[in-house]
Amino acid sequence: MLYILRLNHRIKRDKRITTHCALTGRAFGADGMIFTGEKDDNIVKSVEDIIKRWGGEFKISYSSRWQNFLTKMKEQNYTIVHLTMYGIQLLEAIPKIRRKKNLVVIVGGEKVPSEIYEKADYNISVGLQPHSEVAALAVFFHEYFKGKELTREFDEIKFKKGLKIVPQKKGKKLIKK
């Protein structure tokens, strides 16, 4: 199982970034996302609306304390990956991480507590410049799944009902499964 832990959500500033983290995780194969920081029912609602329309079983929930969640996941032998621009390079670390089946992938805001760096099994950088937690998650999952996440038939795995896109050179084609 693959979970995202999104730290330090701030309602005003991060509304859409946190939603995009969840949707990116969902589209690229994660099973769920927990977010901490400010409680925000709109995030949960937005993501659940997408799941309702497009299918799948992605879980999204708020937690007031990341410590409890991480402790529980570590007890269950999850590997903890923290995406930070200060870590070791993604392409160097990814072959080892690909062998792990159960991951928690952490993305933070600007002030990540140093405890996170300590608790993580891997502190991974996606490039050496500041950019975006959404971009970091996307490239991480893309490398983890070796690009297979982009073409797989979701309906065979867990997208049993919902909308389905038919790739087109021009325009849009969408069918109801």
Place this chain on the structure above:
Amino acid sequence: MLYILRLNHRIKRDKRITTHCALTGRAFGADGMIFTGEKDDNIVKSVEDIIKRWGGEFKISYSSRWQNFLTKMKEQNYTIVHLTMYGIQLLEAIPKIRRKKNLVVIVGGEKVPSEIYEKADYNISVGLQPHSEVAALAVFFHEYFKGKELTREFDEIKFKKGLKIVPQKKGKKLIKK
């Protein structure tokens, strides 16, 4: 040269998403971004602040009309790539696109005019589920540059001054170039 065209920016809703599009473009090797929609000096300011601190020559500007910009770029033989979940699959199209040196990569909001689909040389989908323009740009550039964007020495190319990260297993290390 590689430019991003970000359509339909809305100040309230897209502030951070549009900034993240620009920062992701910059970090992954684009030369600049033009955004349309609502004029927003704060976006320009945020991105220019990052450039001032971290180096590089990324250009960011607002345009009231994407039509003029696209026409100009087409006259200069730029290839127009539109990232949309309805297009043909990235991994199918990318070998051809990699051969093009001058690109405009378009990302839109929810309502992309059909003219964009028509004007684009390639309508490309990064996965078949809704997610994020930031994620789409990141994975597109990652595939376009074959991952080299993550490890290259920016200072040798265009990041002549600014901050530099030294990859670490735990913690942060930053030096002033």
